Amino acid sequence: MPRAIVCLLDSVGIGGAPDAASYGDEGSNTVGHIAEWAAAGKADREGLRTGPLHVPNMDAMGLGAAIKLSTGTLPPNLSDTPKGGRFGVGREVSRGKDTPSGHWEIAGVPVPFEWGYFPQTEPTFPPDLIAEFLKRTGLPGILGDKHASGTTVIAELGEEHIRTGMPICYTSIDSVFQIAAHESHFGLDRLYEICKIAFELTEPLKIGRVIARPFIGETAETFKRTGNRRDFAIAPPEPTLLDRNAAAGNQVFAIGKISDIYAGSGVTHKLKGTGIPQLFDCTLEALEMAGDRAFIMTNFVDFDSEYGHRRDVPGYAAALELFDARLPEIIAAMRHDDLLILTADHGNDPTWPGTDHTREQVPILVFSPALLPAEIGIRPTFADIGESIAAWLGLAPGRHGKSFL
Template structure:
């Protein structure tokens, strides 16, 4: 009986979307620009990798062909034709370039509203919001109150946060309110508690997520974020693919931050993981446990959080090569009627100015031992992914999107 494995390579975009001009992202191309950088022979000072981008398994599934379909240009070292499976391009209809927007639409529910965002000015957050937050959370105050890179602001204010007991609050171009605090000095439970308070206060502003960002370390030179991140997210406005499969009596394995993104809805098994190796391991574990008609869904966040936002091109390239090297393990575990889809939720071009997501089209790489290879074209909405999985699992069609199977 069929099962579906959906791997979301967070931020692995393949070229600017038709409306990229509205976001200042015309010309962005996360995967393509990484391939070009690798082929240029530029030195990787960290010594992570060398030479052209080596992703033979992704290429065989059609990543090169998908990029050419998306942009009209084939990056160096990639093939213009898939050697197995089906390939295509996903185009987002939801506004913005946020994680929830991309994920919800992938699961069959485009976002029908505008997210709320915080201004670029400093202080960034409404003073009445912060005053109420401090009062309800019983805090001595907050630090930050601005747009910032998470790693940078923790390095700059982490020591003061430990000394004063004040959490670090910051945001980005996305619809998000982030709170960082030391995992032991401040306490993980207290961090989660104050994030819940912040979520209740920011929900009326249509802020998509409040994210708990715990860190450890003794000083600015050793601070490091941990895997105990938690996202407090607004619920999707309609039933997603996850809800529909759960309601049909089937398993839904949510790996990484998937459960948080969907506010826990439709999840029967929640599995956490930190780093690409562990997330991949958890995916393989879920496949061993998954029963007939199960959906296994993993978010591989490191591409975005560790390399895209940090504009770390060699790190991103090495991460893609690592993921590629493990694909044969996953494919070898597929049953004859299992469906594997690799896609992304947005872009985050590490060669692009700034540190934010980029409005890009995404790859749709489809493989099953039961499917012939071919092209599925440029899909007008990410929701086609969710509807294709629903069709494969025998679920009734949803309200958005159309199956390409």
């Protein structure tokens, strides 16, 4: 009996969407620009890796061909002739370029409303929101109160946070309210508690997520975020693929931050990991446990959080190569009628100005020993991914999208 696995390579976009200009992202191309940068020899000078981008396994599934279909240009050291599987391009219909929109739409539910966002001012949060937050939490105040990169703002304010006990609150161009606090000096459970309060206050504003960002270390030079991140997210407005498969009595494995993104709805098994190797191990563990008609979904967040937002081109290239090198392990663990899909939720071009996501199309790379190779074209909605998985698992069609299988 069939099973389905989605490896969601967070932010691995393949070229600006048709409406990218309205987001200031026309010309962005996460994988394409990384490949060009590597081929130009610039990565060599960083001392992290050398030579052109080397991702032969994803390329065999159609990565290069998908980028050419998306942009009209084939990046260096990639091929436009896949060796197996089906390939295509996903185009998002939900507005914005944030994590919940992409994930929900992939699971068959495009976002039907506008997210709330905080202005790019300093301070950025409404005074009445912060006043109520401090009243309900008993905190003496907050630090930050601005748009910021998480690692940068922790380095800037972490020592003051330890000294004063005030959490670091910040946002980005996405619909988020983020709270960073030290795991031991402030306390992990306490951080989760104040994030829950913040979520109750921001949910009416249609802020998509409140994110707990715990860190360790004692100085600006040694601060490091940990894997105990937790997202408090608005629930999808209708049943997703996860809900539909769980309702049919089947297993749903949520790996990484997947459970948080879907507010735990439809999840029967939750596995956590930090970094690409651990997330890969968790995916293989889920495959060992998964029964017939199980659905496994893993978010590989490091592409986005560690390399995209930090504009770390060689780090992003090395992460793509690491993922690619381990990809055969998943394929080897698959049954004859299992389905594997590699895709993404948005872009985060590390060569692009700023530190935020980029509005891009995404690859849809599909493999099963039971499938013949084919091009599936440019899909008009990410929801086609969810409907294809639903058809593969024998579920009734949903309201959005069409199967490409």
